[in-house]
Amino acid sequence: MKEALCQAFCGDLKLTDVPVGYAVTTTFRRDDGDSVAFYLVRDPTRPDIYRIEDDGTTIPFLEASGVELSTDTRSNAFQSLLESHDVEFDEDEMLLHTASLNQSELPKAAMRFLSFMLRINDFLLLTKDKVVSTFKEDAVNQILDRLEGKATIDLDKPVGRHLSDTIPDMVIRANNRPPVALFFGTSAQRVNDAIFLQMQALYEVKEAVQVIALLERENVIGHDLRRRAANRLAALPIYRGDETTAINRIEREAIGSTLGAVH
Numbered sequence: 001m002k003e004a005l006c007q008a009f010c011g012d013l014k015l016t017d018v019p020v021g022y023a024v025t026t027t028f029r030r031d032d033g034d035s036v037a038f039y040l041v042r043d044p045t046r047p048d049i050y051r052i053e054d055d056g057t058t059i060p061f062l063e064a065s066g067v068e069l070s071t072d073t074r075s076n077a078f079q080s081l082l083e084s085h086d087v088e089f090d091e092d093e094m095l096l097h098t099a100s101l102n103q104s105e106l107p108k109a110a111m112r113f114l115s116f117m118l119r120i121n122d123f124l125l126l127t128k129d130k131v132v133s134t135f136k137e138d139a140v141n142q143i144l145d146r147l148e149g150k151a152t153i154d155l156d157k158p159v160g161r162h163l164s165d166t167i168p169d170m171v172i173r174a175n176n177r178p179p180v181a182l183f184f185g186t187s188a189q190r191v192n193d194a195i196f197l198q199m200q201a202l203y204e205v206k207e208a209v210q211v212i213a214l215l216e217r218e219n220v221i222g223h224d225l226r227r228r229a230a231n232r233l234a235a236l237p238i239y240r241g242d243e244t245t246a247i248n249r250i251e252r253e254a255i256g257s258t259l260g261a262v263h
Helices: 002-009 058-064 072-084 103-126 135-146 188-205 223-232 243-255
Strands: 013-018 021-029 035-042 049-053 088-090 095-097 152-155 170-173 180-185 210-215
Touching (some): 049 103, 072 088, 135 152, 188 210, 210 243
Antiparallel strands (some): 021 035, 049 095, 152 170
16 A cells, blocks of 8 residues: 555655554645645554544634635535545544545545645635735736737636646647646645646646646745756746746747747
């Protein structure tokens, strides 16, 4: 089981034996800097049956950060997220968990649970004190202008039927090229989403997808995450102060070499 999990996550996790089963620590991080982690809890009466659980701090952390899951809109979004990832929420213990699983089901279920843990942090991006940047609007307009007539572009749509857990900001499709999934790196969470989608495409679904995270500025994310993203993504361009070159980099990935072109 350890080997199957490590293969599924491509070295982005640490598996530790604990009395209840296994503790899984990933290289993804929450906004507070803590690693995204979960447990594979062994059924005490059925040794090959497990349940995946968080540590009971995820929802309290979101609520302490100002996320109100009790509002109709947030509550509906939360329930939809739970259902789409086959996760349940125990309100008494504040615990997020899956149903009981056979050992053979754990690698894919663990990927799905990690996707849920990353997606639930998106609620932090919707809190009232988040400042909306013009970065995304500016970049979208430039990319649409640059690629007009050269590629088709979808906004806020999944890159494929088997890669619908994580939604990029843009999907760029050009003839005879793999699709490009573009994330606007306005936060560490969105860069983590980009890394997860690239990892899922390569090692679980095995589809050719080029994932790019466009950072507004270099200091939007920390050095460790920037290094991980640069080593895992197709490109990690930086927008502010070098806007044209950043868009050039996305264009090259989407439609091929543009050497000699003048913009």
